[in-house]
Amino acid sequence: AKSPDEVVRFVIVTRDGVRRDVAGKVGDNLLYLCHRLRMSGQVPEITLEGACEASLACSTCHVIVGDGHFDRLPEPSEDEEDMLDEAVCLTASSRLGCQIVLSKELEGMEITLPAYSKNFYVDGHVPEPH
Numbered sequence: 001a002k003s004p005d006e007v008v009r010f011v012i013v014t015r016d017g018v019r020r021d022v023a024g025k026v027g028d029n030l031l032y033l034c035h036r037l038r039m040s041g042q043v044p045e046i047t048l049e050g051a052c053e054a055s056l057a058c059s060t061c062h063v064i065v066g067d068g069h070f071d072r073l074p075e076p077s078e079d080e081e082d083m084l085d086e087a088v089c090l091t092a093s094s095r096l097g098c099q100i101v102l103s104k105e106l107e108g109m110e111i112t113l114p115a116y117s118k119n120f121y122v123d124g125h126v127p128e129p130h
Contacts, residue, residue, distance in 0.1 A: 010109045056080060
């Protein structure tokens with residue numbers, strides 16, 4: 001059994017707007033954790049692609065980090081910034097899932113999977129500057 005110190009519980013909002021409570025452990029890469037949750041059938045709706053295998057050569061694992069936790073993540077590298085510039089539905093709190101490593105500080109964070117087919121601005125969601 002994993003010790004509670006290692007477990008990081010957080011929420012993923014799927015592309016359809018469904019909130020799912022998930023848990024990973026300290027040190028987990030968000031992209032690979034999402035793959036495991038999907039493959040294991042625990043949360044089949046989590047479709048987070050990682051076309052480039054976390055080598056910072058694509059933006060398919062783009063996620064939106066909830067306001068309360070965005071500032072707790074390490075600053076993005078220049079390569080990540082470049083890739084985010086190409087992401088669809090970019091917001092002020094967008095990050096690449098492959099660059100998010102779970103830590104206890106991220107307990108309770110909300111990760112939203114951008115709905116590529118939907119335009120956020122139609123929903124009245126305006127990204128706030130940081």
